[in-house]
Amino acid sequence: DLAARVFVQDLMQSxxxxxxxxxxxxxIGRREGTASDLPxxxxxxxxxxxxxxxxxxxxxxxxxxxxxxxxxxxxxIALRHPIEVAVFQNEEGGKTGSRxxxxxxxxAELDLVTHSGHSIGDGIGxxxxxxxxxxxxxxxxxxxxxxxxxxxEQGGLLEAERIDIGVVEGIVGIKRWTVSISGFANHAxxxxxxxxxxxxxxxxxxxxxxxxxxxxxxxxxVGTVGQLEVSPGAPNVIPGHVTLSLEIRDLDMEKIDxxxxxIRTDTDALAKATGVSFEFEQFYVSRAAPTDERIRxxxxxxxxxxxxxxxxMPSGAxxxxxxxxxxxxxxxxxxxxxxxxxxxxEEFSQPQDVTNGANVLxxxxxxxxxxxx
Amino acid sequence: DLAARVFVQDLMQSxxxxxxxxxxxxxIGRREGTASDLPxxxxxxxxxxxxxxxxxxxxxxxxxxxxxxxxxxxxxIALRHPIEVAVFQNEEGGKTGSRxxxxxxxxAELDLVTHSGHSIGDGIGxxxxxxxxxxxxxxxxxxxxxxxxxxxEQGGLLEAERIDIGVVEGIVGIKRWTVSISGFANHAxxxxxxxxxxxxxxxxxxxxxxxxxxxxxxxxxVGTVGQLEVSPGAPNVIPGHVTLSLEIRDLDMEKIDxxxxxIRTDTDALAKATGVSFEFEQFYVSRAAPTDERIRxxxxxxxxxxxxxxxxMPSGAxxxxxxxxxxxxxxxxxxxxxxxxxxxxEEFSQPQDVTNGANVLxxxxxxxxxxxx
Numbered sequence: 016d017l018a019a020r021v022f023v024q025d026l027m028q029s030x031x032x033x034x035x036x037x038x039x040x041x042x043i044g045r046r047e048g049t050a051s052d053l054p055x056x057x058x059x060x061x062x063x064x065x066x067x068x069x070x071x072x073x074x075x076x077x078x079x080x081x082x083x084x085x086x087x088x089x090x091x092i093a094l095r096h097p098i099e100v101a102v103f104q105n106e107e108g109g110k111t112g113s114r115x116x117x118x119x120x121x122x123a124e125l126d127l128v129t130h131s132g133h134s135i136g137d138g139i140g141x142x143x144x145x146x147x148x149x150x151x152x153x154x155x156x157x158x159x160x161x162x163x164x165x166x167x168e169q170g171g172l173l174e175a176e177r178i179d180i181g182v183v184e185g186i187v188g189i190k191r192w193t194v195s196i197s198g199f200a201n202h203a204x205x206x207x208x209x210x211x212x213x214x215x216x217x218x219x220x221x222x223x224x225x226x227x228x229x230x231x232x233x234x235x236x237v238g239t240v241g242q243l244e245v246s247p248g249a250p251n252v253i254p255g256h257v258t259l260s261l262e263i264r265d266l267d268m269e270k271i272d273x274x275x276x277x278i279r280t281d282t283d284a285l286a287k288a289t290g291v292s293f294e295f296e297q298f299y300v301s302r303a304a305p306t307d308e309r310i311r312x313x314x315x316x317x318x319x320x321x322x323x324x325x326x327x328m329p330s331g332a333x334x335x336x337x338x339x340x341x342x343x344x345x346x347x348x349x350x351x352x353x354x355x356x357x358x359x360x361e362e363f364s365q366p367q368d369v370t371n372g373a374n375v376l377x378x379x380x381x382x383x384x385x386x387x388x
Numbered sequence: 389d390l391a392a393r394v395f396v397q398d399l400m401q402s403x404x405x406x407x408x409x410x411x412x413x414x415x416i417g418r419r420e421g422t423a424s425d426l427p428x429x430x431x432x433x434x435x436x437x438x439x440x441x442x443x444x445x446x447x448x449x450x451x452x453x454x455x456x457x458x459x460x461x462x463x464x465i466a467l468r469h470p471i472e473v474a475v476f477q478n479e480e481g482g483k484t485g486s487r488x489x490x491x492x493x494x495x496a497e498l499d500l501v502t503h504s505g506h507s508i509g510d511g512i513g514x515x516x517x518x519x520x521x522x523x524x525x526x527x528x529x530x531x532x533x534x535x536x537x538x539x540x541e542q543g544g545l546l547e548a549e550r551i552d553i554g555v556v557e558g559i560v561g562i563k564r565w566t567v568s569i570s571g572f573a574n575h576a577x578x579x580x581x582x583x584x585x586x587x588x589x590x591x592x593x594x595x596x597x598x599x600x601x602x603x604x605x606x607x608x609x610v611g612t613v614g615q616l617e618v619s620p621g622a623p624n625v626i627p628g629h630v631t632l633s634l635e636i637r638d639l640d641m642e643k644i645d646x647x648x649x650x651i652r653t654d655t656d657a658l659a660k661a662t663g664v665s666f667e668f669e670q671f672y673v674s675r676a677a678p679t680d681e682r683i684r685x686x687x688x689x690x691x692x693x694x695x696x697x698x699x700x701m702p703s704g705a706x707x708x709x710x711x712x713x714x715x716x717x718x719x720x721x722x723x724x725x726x727x728x729x730x731x732x733x734e735e736f737s738q739p740q741d742v743t744n745g746a747n748v749l750x751x752x753x754x755x756x757x758x759x760x761x
Contacts, residue, residue, distance in 0.1 A: 170579060205704035210544060241588075245614070
């Protein structure tokens with residue numbers, strides 16, 4: 016990450032951006048505008064990666080934004096707004112950099128020790144920020160005219176539909192619950208089938224219920240049981256307890272609640288039939304972040320000007336844009352991910368698609384410069 | 389265990405049994421018979437326990453058998469056959485003592501280190517046996533006229549039906565498989581429901597299939613999925629792989645195979661529908677051990693003489709009798725377990741039921757002494 020940050024700052028300087036690192040460790044390259052007192056149009060993404068991740072999630076948007084600045088400089092194009100290219104730090108570990116900018120970062124998070132062996136606070140220092148001066152990295156509403164992020168889709172829709180550009184309608188909201196199922200552990204040899212209170216049988220029916228409810232309601236919501244632990248967990252013991260995770264995502268937080276309540280209602284009958292009890296504990300919420308309709312239209316226009324096909328779609332994954340949505344209207348541009356693969360060394364996007372994305376980013380920026388104050 | 393073994397040997401001596409410990413560490417108390425050259429009628433069980441187990445699983449049959457010998461001595465009853473009371477060592481850890489007697493113990497098992505911190509071989513030495521002379525503990529067909537074991541049911545049937553005595557039809561056979569389900573791990577936010585190859589959804593349908601198949605076929609077979617592990621196991625990742633255990637038990641090994649094949653056939657359609665693949669690997673077989681019909685009838689008669697109700701039933705759990713079934717006709721007598729609870733400190737059987745069991749054991753022994761050569 017440290018080496019990549021030096022590389023990126025060199026690229027920014029080549030693109031005639033003036034480079035600073037804020038107190039949160041975000042790298043910001045700025046190009047002044049012609050009109051006085053207009054807030055900046057911000058282009059951003061990240062360059063950090065999950066362990067054993069790929070080279071496209073983050074870098075496409077970060078290097079694409081620098082390339083846009085390079086083009087403006089090469090062609091001596093003067094925009095009204097200042098342009099800021101933000102490379103946010105630690106997106107994958109919890110959007111630390113962009114959440115510091117939006118004021119969402121909880122100071123208690125600074126003490127969390129990550130897989131790196133460093134705390135989040137120490138990490139900010141190592142990256143050139145200053146955790147004691149975090150407030151100085153914070154921006155207010157009005158400080159940013161609009162925010163644009165180019166990113167790989169991380170899903171397979173664009174490739175499957177042979178669409179060049181995804182116009183993101185918003186970043187989905189997420190709710191997660193821990194579901195505890197209590198039956199009765201007993202001897203698998205001496206307990207007849209009819210006398211069992213098998214927590215895993217109930218869990219199996221719950222997993223099926225989640226799939227049935229999520230797929231039977233119109234819309235693009237997704238529901239996932241990704242974690243499941245069985246206790247006591249021996250081949251010859253009827254499971255007495257199961258703990259599992261339930262995650263529901265949608266652009267509409269009320270839709271998430273509706274899906275959850277439908278699942279929970281169906282669970283009552285299931286619990287009765289299997290002789291178990293269910294407990295739900297919500298442990299995570301990420302609010303949905305809709306994109307701005309004017310920006311979506313500008314992206315549509317930019318794609319059309321470039322003879323590229325485009326499709327409105329939600330972002331199922333989280334992005335730095337979600338943080339900046341608290342400060343400014345946001346827009347996101349997706350390009351196809353080959354095979355929909357992400358967070359893997361096999362993550363790949365075709366060079367032509369990366370080029371398309373950077374071009375749409377540039378054209379959208381120019382249109383927003385005219386449209387926004 | 390060591391203290392209990394001293395206590396039990398003292399009880400045997402009080403019952404006028406001559407006590408030896410064989411090379412496998414089994415304690416054997418012998419009372420001679422009146423007819424020359426008849427093989428022994430053996431009564432047996434164990435006194436070892438699972439960790440945090442109860443005081444009835446094993447001791448009821450072991451102390452019941454010593455009490456029978458005590459009664460014969462007290463009333464100076466001379467039987468034709470010699471009587472041997474066997475307290476087998478390490479039943480719970482794999483029927484080590486009784487399997488040494490039947491010749492099933494694999495010498496490689498002696499090197500296995502158990503939770504005690506000792507190997508099975510060292511344990512035999514610690515208990516007073518000699519692992520280098522194991523062959524001397526082995527018996528052949530014809531060495532035992534018949535084998536009788538009194539035991540707690542470890543299930544709730546007798547108590548629920550208010551029956552005094554269970555006449556065991558046999559000890560169920562067991563087969564166990566490891567089932568590996570391979571789908572494709574993917575991002576829970578960016579992968580639409582229709583594009584998923586969710587190994588846990590397939591596993592859930594498999595658990596439901598096991599329950600449906602096992603309960604839809606006539607008979608008393610049981611099928612259990614007791615272990616299940618999900619990979620990668622994160623709330624925001626669609627499970628790519630699940631490993632689970634399948635166990636099927638029945639008195640009839642062919643029935644076990646039929647149930648398994650029915651499940652496996654149903655799995656094909658399930659695999660296709662969810663886009664996953666299934667692999668089955670059998671890792672454990674325990675052959676069913678039917679009891680001898682003459683002995684069952686003798687137990688029926690003994691119960692009737694004592695004005696006790698009785699019921700024919702399978703044993704879902706394994707017992708030392710299973711090993712001795714390779715050498716001699718076997719019979720087993722069950723008494724009620726309160727609440728069907730076993731392998732728990734709450735394991736309990738009423739004193740009157742323990743007394744009933746010992747009385748049925750005595751009366752059956754006397755009947756067998758007359759009937760068998």
